[in-house]
Amino acid sequence: MTASEAGDVALELREVGKEYPGGVHALRRVSVDILRGDQVAVVGPSGSGKTTMLTILGTLERPTTGEVRVAGRDVVKASDSSLAGLRAFEIGFVFQGFHLQDSMSALDNVANGMLYTGAPLRERREAAKDALERVGLGQRITHRPQQLSGGEKQRVAIARAIAKHPTIILADEPTGNLDSKSGQAVLELLHELADEGATLALITHDEHVAETFSRRLQMRDGEIVGDDRQ
Amino acid sequence: MARLAPHELFGVALQGLGTRRLRAMLSALGIAIGIGAMVAVVGVSASSQANLLSTIDRLGTNLLTVTPGTTFFGANEVLPNTAIPMIHHMANINQVAAVYTVPNANVFRTPFVPSTQTGGIGVAATDPGLVKAMNSSVASGQFFNTASANEPTVVLGAAAAAGLQIEKVTGHIQLFVGGTWFTVIGVLNSMTLDTTLDNDVFIGLPAAERLFQVQPSPSEIYVRANVNDVKSVSTLLAATADPQNASGVNVSQPSNVLEARAAAKGQFTTLLLGLGAVALLVGAIGIANIMVISVLERRGEIGLRRALGATRRHISTQFLAESALLAALGGVAGLLFGAVATWVYSVAQNEPWVVPVYALIAAPAAGLVIGAVAGLYPAAKAARLSPTEALRAT
Numbered sequence: 001m002t003a004s005e006a007g008d009v010a011l012e013l014r015e016v017g018k019e020y021p022g023g024v025h026a027l028r029r030v031s032v033d034i035l036r037g038d039q040v041a042v043v044g045p046s047g048s049g050k051t052t053m054l055t056i057l058g059t060l061e062r063p064t065t066g067e068v069r070v071a072g073r074d075v076v077k078a079s080d081s082s083l084a085g086l087r088a089f090e091i092g093f094v095f096q097g098f099h100l101q102d103s104m105s106a107l108d109n110v111a112n113g114m115l116y117t118g119a120p121l122r123e124r125r126e127a128a129k130d131a132l133e134r135v136g137l138g139q140r141i142t143h144r145p146q147q148l149s150g151g152e153k154q155r156v157a158i159a160r161a162i163a164k165h166p167t168i169i170l171a172d173e174p175t176g177n178l179d180s181k182s183g184q185a186v187l188e189l190l191h192e193l194a195d196e197g198a199t200l201a202l203i204t205h206d207e208h209v210a211e212t213f214s215r216r217l218q219m220r221d222g223e224i225v226g227d228d229r230q
Numbered sequence: 231m232a233r234l235a236p237h238e239l240f241g242v243a244l245q246g247l248g249t250r251r252l253r254a255m256l257s258a259l260g261i262a263i264g265i266g267a268m269v270a271v272v273g274v275s276a277s278s279q280a281n282l283l284s285t286i287d288r289l290g291t292n293l294l295t296v297t298p299g300t301t302f303f304g305a306n307e308v309l310p311n312t313a314i315p316m317i318h319h320m321a322n323i324n325q326v327a328a329v330y331t332v333p334n335a336n337v338f339r340t341p342f343v344p345s346t347q348t349g350g351i352g353v354a355a356t357d358p359g360l361v362k363a364m365n366s367s368v369a370s371g372q373f374f375n376t377a378s379a380n381e382p383t384v385v386l387g388a389a390a391a392a393g394l395q396i397e398k399v400t401g402h403i404q405l406f407v408g409g410t411w412f413t414v415i416g417v418l419n420s421m422t423l424d425t426t427l428d429n430d431v432f433i434g435l436p437a438a439e440r441l442f443q444v445q446p447s448p449s450e451i452y453v454r455a456n457v458n459d460v461k462s463v464s465t466l467l468a469a470t471a472d473p474q475n476a477s478g479v480n481v482s483q484p485s486n487v488l489e490a491r492a493a494a495k496g497q498f499t500t501l502l503l504g505l506g507a508v509a510l511l512v513g514a515i516g517i518a519n520i521m522v523i524s525v526l527e528r529r530g531e532i533g534l535r536r537a538l539g540a541t542r543r544h545i546s547t548q549f550l551a552e553s554a555l556l557a558a559l560g561g562v563a564g565l566l567f568g569a570v571a572t573w574v575y576s577v578a579q580n581e582p583w584v585v586p587v588y589a590l591i592a593a594p595a596a597g598l599v600i601g602a603v604a605g606l607y608p609a610a611k612a613a614r615l616s617p618t619e620a621l622r623a624t
Contacts, residue, residue: 051618060536060617081541084232088539095621099534103249115242116539118233160538 009069010036010168010199011057016066018052018222026052027063028222036167039191039200041210044219050203051172053219057201058091058170059083071167088116092161092198094190096173098153100145106132106156107141113160124163131163132156135189151182155189162193169194171202175209187212232539234547243551250524254556257520260513261560261600262567265593268506269568273585274575275499281581282492289365289423291485292324292460296451296471299480307478311446313471320470322459327363328448329427330355332438335408337384337431339394343406351390353407354430354449355438363452364421371399371416379434382441384412388420389428407433408442423484424452510596513560514604521553521608525615532612533620546613553605554598561597565589 011034018027027049034040034057042050055061056068059075068075071090075083087093092113100109110128111121119127132141135155145153154174161169171190175183187209194200202213210216218226234242247254296317298307317326335353336345358374361367372378373385384405386396396403396414403414412433421427438444451471455463460483468479525532532545540548569585576583 051622055618055621058537060533060621081232081543084536084539084541084544086539087537088232091537093537095534097530099530099621101249101531103245113538115238116232116234116535116544118231118235121238 008035009033010038010071011201012067012069013053013056013063014067016053016056016063016068018049018056018061019064025222027056029066030222030224031066032217032224032227034199034201036199037194037197038215039194039213040202040215040217041213042201042203042217042219043205043207043210045205048219049222050219052222054170054172054201054203057168058093059086084116088114089164090167092164092166092169094154094158094161094169094171094174096176098145098157098177100153100156100160102145105142105144106137106148106159109145109156110160110163114164117164127163128159131159134162134193135159149182150178151185154178154182154186158186158189158193162198166198168199168201171200173203173205175204175206183209232541232544234540234544239547239551240555242548243555246524246528246548246552247556253520254559257517258556258560258563260516261510261557261597262513262563264506264508264510264513265561265564265596266567266571267509267564268503269565269585269589269593270571270575271499271502271506272589273568273572276584276586277572277576277581278579279492280584281579282488284582285422286485286488286492289485289488290454290457291483292455292457293363293365293423293484294453294455294460294464294467295424295480295482295484296453296467297449297480297482298447299478301478307472307475308445308447309449309451309479310472310474313451314448316470316473317451317453317467320463320466322456322463324454324456325359325363325452326454327357327359327452328435329360329430329432329450329452330435330438330444330447331449332408332433332442332444335442337390337394338406341406349393350429351393352430354427354432355435355442355444356432357435360432360452361418363454364423364427366421367419369417369419370397371414373416373418374432374434378415380436380440381434382407382410382412382437383415383434385416385418385432386414387418387428387430387432389425390431391417393429394431405431407431410441422488424450510600514557514600517553517557517560517601518604518607521549521605522611524552525549525608525612528612529615529620532615533617533622536617537621542613545615546609549609549612550602550605553608554601557597557601557604558594559597560601561594564597565593568593 013030013032016027016030019025044050056063059070062076070086073086107128110131111124114124114127129141132138135158137155175186204210214230216228217224298309300306314328332353332355336348337351337353358379361373384407399414399417404411405414464481467481469476471479572585573583
């Protein structure tokens, strides 16, 4: 691989397999390149290996076989702390269950997203305020999660993911817990943010959501069975 | 590189405990009770030790006692009649007082009390300097002067007075001493430096010689030396009391006995400290237990933190810090419990309130260490958790 290629590819899987104890093959020989700035939807029924692929792309797990490169770094060989660094600075996660801490304000929940970057609290809070304004919650920064609607909670979670300006955003069914209207808004927000230059990979089982993406990966039984581009 | 500064770690740990306040307080309570018990034990013994030492200070360490020893074959030696005048001639002494045994004399309220019921009260003859030499005082009435020492008058030691049920000198109280009526003129406070004297009633030496043919050889001589010359006076006393047979004379320092007793009070606490340690162990297990539960409940948070860039080490350190902080807070609470318990005890016992300085550091530090040890397993468990699995559990 040449240097220029490594620069263009944000996420790269080569012949990746993942087997869990007990002989469950979550992924079988998956190969895919996702270019920098790409917006990709991963679709498929539950149990098809979408989430496993996302956690491997997000360096939360290592594959059993194959090669993975994230932002140019070899995930298989990298140390735990080097992968943690990658997640702290380069990758923003958005989950279906928002994973917000109820005891903290929206601002601190977002600021916590940068806890492991080593940035001091003041800097984190400033970035968090900017991010909350960016997702349209500038008026809600002191609210606790339980005072927010589902759509607002997911916006806080998105603000947490983007406050550190990651190059990669990984979203696992971000609209799964939302009504269609707020789901639509959250989806538009993610597209908008990714349009600023980040790579976006989003898991969904919802065809309507997938239709908004220029590239769609179809998964079934741990394999990619379709790669549609518009 | 992912980083987490120590003060951020502290904040994270504090926040983790803060979200489950009641549970944190209850599990810290075990440590607090254990450490509180230990602080109280140490504090109570230090308080009574301080009390004893202040008593010794008040009574003075410069009192020396001269008593006849025993011969090589076990027979009792006798101090020569010249002992007291000789000691009076020594340099660097302040007071000398002597006590003489009055043999075969007993004390009764009336002549009708059977002669075997002595109540363990002895009769001793003494001179007017005794109370001052012992640094004691008169509780009621007065001690002998040169005039009353000549008359059939009696002064009661504290325990003897209690036994005879004469707490106060009122009116004209008489006691039947060795077959003669004596008038009670005084009751003494306890003579802490030699409490065996408290069981005696005292009569003046001239009266004793006249009425009971007491040998003029003292059974005890009490000598107050100058504070800075106790050692030199002590070495010379035996030879001065009996130049012919210095080895037949015992010289002792009663304050040593009290000091030994103070030290013994310290020793006794070891057992109670052991009991406190058992409470601490139980508390530590409680904390380990609660931390394990906490790890299971907070899988979502752990997964999120991993996604946000926490290393395994960050996760384990966080749980270790929570556990250590929890137990350290328990230690501080225990220190307060123990200090308050000691204060209550010291007020009740009328003793000085002493909590050893080392306890101020040792109590929280012990909590910290116990918490860290108790947190080892839960922390390792948290770090081992797969982030994917953790994120699935909401």
